[in-house]
Amino acid sequence: MMRAIGVIRKSRRERISREEFEELLRSAGYEVVAILEQNREEHPKYNIGKGKLEELKELVRELQPDKVIFANKLTPSQAYNLWKELRVEIIDKWQLVLEIFERRAHSKEAKLQVELASLQYEVPLVKEAIRRIKLGDRAGFKGMGEYQTQQYLKHIRYRMGKIRKELERVKADREVKRKRREEVGFILLALAGYTNAGKSTLLNTLAGEEIEARDQMFTTLDTTTRRFKLGGKRVLVTDTVGFIDGLPPFIVEAFHSTLEEIVKADIVLLVLDVSEPWPEIRRKFLASLNVLRELKALDKPMVVVLNKRDLTSEEDVKDKAERIIEIVEERGINVSRVVSISAKFGQLEELYGALEEVVLTLPKYGAFEITVREPEKVPQVMALINAIGEVLSVEYGEETKIEAYIQTGMIKELTRLGVEIKRLNQPHQ
Ligand SMILES: Nc1nc2c(ncn2[C@@H]2O[C@H](COP(=O)(O)OP(=O)(O)OP(=O)(O)O)[C@@H](O)[C@H]2O)c(=O)[nH]1
Ligand SMILES: [Mg+2]
Structure with missing residues (x-):
């Protein structure tokens, strides 16, 4: 050690x-x-x-x-x-964080992102060493001489260029996958929040998965996406790297393709550990908001999820929820709901309830009237509607009339079943 x-x-x-x-x-x-x-x-x-x-x-x-x-x-x-x-x-602190990242990076993408961030951090250090050698200091970066140090700087720049290109490719790939998923009617959720808040545990509980969740900082560096059903609706939830106070831009930049999952989500779940003392929660909440602001993801529908409620009392949770609401109101931040859960013990009712509501306010939903003329097709149409939206009312008769909220992008899917569709309202804002 x-x-x-x-x-x-x-x-x-x-x-x-x-x-x-x-x-x-x-x-x-x-x-x-x-x-x-x-x-x-x-x-x-x-x-x-x-x-x-x-x-x-x-x-x-x-x-x-x-x-x-x-x-x-x-x-x-x-x-x-x-x-x-x-x-x-x-x-310093950021090199320490990068060392942790290095230990935890499994996927090729995560490894490249960590390497890019480390190299980015080294550039000014190496430049300083070169400057000092020119001023007469003998040893350069890590004891290297002037020539070696110069070569090293060149190598760093070359390597950074290469990694950036590779990451671009990964990003394009991810974009294609995301589009495909949206096209089959998935709602995209992203888990965000301070490291160790319980994001991976929540993903596991939502999706019945077993990804690594541990009581240590930065367990997760790789992006994981899993599907689950909310009522009948198809949802994808993505877990990514946790935040930390003052996450510097060079790390945010290096992890951009990972953090972009948050930018591209329909709904952001900002997870906090409610069992911590209020000043800690406040500090971590503000730090998380800062990262979201930097990512330009603050305008998304956001649900604040107070996790680990099993570790504290009901009053305490209520009190902290109120303080969270005070902060967001003060700052004019758009939070759809604040809910409390225990990801570890499967207490997710409040979260499910909030999501059911928030989902239907997404701009990609609209209210439609669907007319089915062939009775034998009704079950199939209903199943599809349930996967991509919600049935509001059904009127059976010679022809069946269904009023439903559905994802506008999925209309084509429905017309293929030979039904007639009429829009009832303009999409929510
Ligand atoms: N008591 C209790 N512990 C929880 C709960 N949710 C998560 N934990 C614990 O909190 C620790 C961190 O959980 P993770 O899910 O790894 O947290 P994370 O947000 O994914 O952390 P990073 O990947 O490091 O960003 C683990 O020891 C979990 O078992 C909960 O609802 N109650
Ligand atoms: Mg994790």
């Missing part, structure tokens, strides 16, 4: 949770031999203050860790300065 010293600098602007940092270190597989904390504004040269640096030096000498890991973001020049002082590998 790799041994690490953690460093956390807290300031007015940087709200860093020590608990979360320790959790990240644990998830990345480090043995934490010491944690150093400091309250102060950022020191331009070392991030932490000079006095703290001396303390850290002493600790490094004494404990001989493999790495020193900062909970803050380090500038390339700070990383370099720290390395010069401590002579031990220095990484």
Whole structure:
């Protein structure tokens, strides 16, 4: 096991949770031999203050860790300065997150995305090393000389170009699949939310699946899509990578094809762990909203799902739901419903109820009157309607008249059965 010293600098602007940092270190597989904390504004040269640096030096000498890991973001020049002082590998929070991603990436796509993000992160570090060599420093990036460092930079750029192209291909592929699914009348749901909120557990419960769900951060990096039925309707639900506070743009960019599942969904389920203390829920909720905003997915119908209600009391859940509503009202965010569930224990009634309602407000639905002239076709028509919408009323007679909400894209499917269709209203907005 790799041994690490953690460093956390807290300031007015940087709200860093020590608990979360320790959790990240644990998830990345480090043995934490010491944690150093400091309250102060950022020191331009070392991030932490000079006095703290001396303390850290002493600790490094004494404990001989493999790495020193900062909970803050380090500038390339700070990383370099720290390395010069401590002579031990220095990484910051985002490199730590990327290390976790690397361990968890299974699919080819996830692996490429992680590699792209890591390379993107390295570019300024390598450039800084080159700048320092030019100024007379002897060792470049990871101890390489000037020529090697230059070559390395070239290699990084080449590799990034290649990965981007490959990811483009994956993206096009995904787009085709998504279209096909929509064409057969699926409603697309995306699970979004902070890491460890219970997204994969919810997908498992919804779809009767067994994808990995564990009490650790970033269990899921690959995108998984499963089908289930909501009433009679066909639904696809997609689970993707979890969010974290301040998810930096370079990670969002690298994971774009994965996160795009959220952008392309009909409904977003934003999952929160309701058993946590309110300040934690609030922090994670706001962080999730920020990522959704960055993805331009905030205008989608969204259901806030308070998960793990089995771990707390009913009043507590109610109180937190009200506070969530306050936040969204304050910020003018469009949330269709707030529901509480226990994904682990299969308590999903509230979620099903909300989805039934929200689904029918989707712009892709419309109200139609369907006339069936051949009685023997009625069962077949009804089955299809149930899969792509909802029957509102049926009038049997010489000809059967059905009023129903159905997906407008599925009209062709119905006409093929030889029925007559008339639109009753304009689509909901
Ligand atoms: N008590 C309780 N635990 C739950 C519930 N839902 C999920 N958990 C637990 O919470 C932990 C995290 O669940 P996951 O489903 O892996 O969470 P995730 O959101 O997919 O996490 P990442 O993939 O890391 O983003 C696991 O230990 C689950 O067993 C619930 O309703 N009640
Ligand atoms: Mg997961």
